[in-house]
Amino acid sequence: MTSFVLFLSFLLTFLGMAAATVCSNLTTCQNCVTQSDCFFYVTENKCQSKSLFQENDYNLTAYVAREYECPRPGPTYSDDFSRNVAFVYAAASLGDKQQIQTCLKNRIPGAVLYKQYTVDCDLLGSTCSAYIALNGANQTITVVFRGSVGKKQIFAEFIELTVLKLKEKSDFFGGNVYHYFYTAYQLLWDAGLGKDLQELARKNPSYKLQVFGHSLGGSLASLTAFAAVKYSYFTSDKVLLYTFGQPRTGDIDYAAEHDRFVPNSFRIVHGLDFIAQVPFREDYNSTAAYHHRTPVFYGDDMGKGASFEVSPLPDPQYGYKYGDLLSHLHITYFNVDYHAFYLNGCVA
Numbered sequence: 001m002t003s004f005v006l007f008l009s010f011l012l013t014f015l016g017m018a019a020a021t022v023c024s025n026l027t028t029c030q031n032c033v034t035q036s037d038c039f040f041y042v043t044e045n046k047c048q049s050k051s052l053f054q055e056n057d058y059n060l061t062a063y064v065a066r067e068y069e070c071p072r073p074g075p076t077y078s079d080d081f082s083r084n085v086a087f088v089y090a091a092a093s094l095g096d097k098q099q100i101q102t103c104l105k106n107r108i109p110g111a112v113l114y115k116q117y118t119v120d121c122d123l124l125g126s127t128c129s130a131y132i133a134l135n136g137a138n139q140t141i142t143v144v145f146r147g148s149v150g151k152k153q154i155f156a157e158f159i160e161l162t163v164l165k166l167k168e169k170s171d172f173f174g175g176n177v178y179h180y181f182y183t184a185y186q187l188l189w190d191a192g193l194g195k196d197l198q199e200l201a202r203k204n205p206s207y208k209l210q211v212f213g214h215s216l217g218g219s220l221a222s223l224t225a226f227a228a229v230k231y232s233y234f235t236s237d238k239v240l241l242y243t244f245g246q247p248r249t250g251d252i253d254y255a256a257e258h259d260r261f262v263p264n265s266f267r268i269v270h271g272l273d274f275i276a277q278v279p280f281r282e283d284y285n286s287t288a289a290y291h292h293r294t295p296v297f298y299g300d301d302m303g304k305g306a307s308f309e310v311s312p313l314p315d316p317q318y319g320y321k322y323g324d325l326l327s328h329l330h331i332t333y334f335n336v337d338y339h340a341f342y343l344n345g346c347v348a
C-alpha cells in the first residue's frame, strides 16, 4: 500500500515535470504556441506551461498564446518616406482636386492626381473620400483615403465601433471586419476605385501600388491594399501600406490574413493616440479587435529626428491608456496638423 502511494506520487511528480518540461523544451515561439497548454513569454524568450501562469507575475503584453502573436522582425521602416511622402499624400486627401494637385506638385516630384472619389458613407450623411495619383517617374500608383472629418462622422464611428461593435464576418477578408470600415471601403470601391485600380494595374504592369491613409482612412487603406492583392491586381511584393492613427479594423483573423497579403505594411502611432486604441482590445488575451502589423510607435514628439520603435509584436497594446481624447495626438503627425496642412499646399 505505502509503496503504491509512493509509486503514485512519483508518477504524478514525473508527469507534472514531464508536462512542464515539454513546454520549456520548445525553443521557438511557433513550436511553443501550437501546444495548447504552453505559452510563449516574450520578455524571457521562453516557452512555459500555462499551468504556471499567474497574471500578477507577468508582463501581460509579452504573453503570447497564438501563432500570429509570435514576435518577428518587420520590414524596414523609413521615417523619411513616412514623413515626407506617405503622410503628405495622406494629408492632401482633405483637399479638393486643385488642393490635392497643389500638394503633390509642391512635395512629390512627378505625382499627378488621377481621380478623386467621394461617397456618402454613413447614416448621419458624412462622406468618405479617396483619390488615386500616378507617378510615371517613380512608377507608382498611389491610393489615398481621407480620415474622418467633423464631429458627426467621428461620433457615428465611435458609436458603431465601441458601443454597437458591428462587424461583418467576411470570407473575402478571412475574418471579422468592423462594419463601418467594411461599408465605406465597399462604397468607394464600387464608386469606381476598384475598377480604375484594376485598369491602371493592367496598363502599367511595372508600377507598384502605394496605399496611405490617416485614421478612418488608415482602415480603408488596409482593406484596399488587401483587396488589390486578393483580386490579383498586384502581387504582395509590389504593395506598400502606410497608415497613421489607424483604428483596429477587424479581429485577429483579419489581422493575420492582412499580413499574409500585405507584408509591407506599417501602422504609425503617435504616442497614446486615442483612435489607434479603438475599438478597444479589452485585455491581453482578447482577439475580437486586433491590430495588424507592423506597428511603429513614436512618442509625443514626432519632430525631425524623433525616435520611434518598430515592434516585433502585432498589437502590443490593450485596454485604454488615456492620452488626450481626440485632440492633438491623433490630429498631429510629424508635428503637422493633419486637418490644416493641405490648406498651405502641404508645405510647413
Ligand SMILES: *[C@@H]1O[C@H](CO)[C@@H](O)[C@H](O)[C@H]1NC(C)=O
Pocket: 021, 022, 025
Ligand atoms: C527537455 O530538455 C532536457 C534538458 O535539455 C532533456 O534532458 C529532456 O530529455 C528534454 N525532454 C523532452 C521531453 O524532450
Ligand SMILES: *[C@@H]1O[C@H](CO)[C@@H](O)[C@H](O)[C@H]1NC(C)=O
Pocket: 042, 043, 059, 060, 061, 062, 313, 316
Ligand atoms: C512588456 O513586454 C513588451 C513586449 O515584449 C515590451 O515591449 C515592454 O517593454 C514590456 N514592459 C515592461 C514593463 O517590461
Ligand SMILES: *[C@@H]1O[C@H](CO)[C@@H](O)[C@H](O)[C@H]1NC(C)=O
Pocket: 081, 085, 108, 109, 135, 138, 140, 208
Ligand atoms: C519612389 O519610389 C522609391 C522606391 O519605390 C521610394 O524610395 C521613393 O521614396 C519614392 N518617391 C516618391 C516621391 O514616391
Ligand SMILES: *[C@@H]1O[C@H](CO)[C@@H](O)[C@H](O)[C@H]1NC(C)=O
Pocket: 053, 285
Ligand atoms: C485566453 O482566451 C482563451 C479563449 O480565447 C481561453 O481559452 C484561455 O483560457 C484564455 N487564457 C487566459 C490565460 O486567460
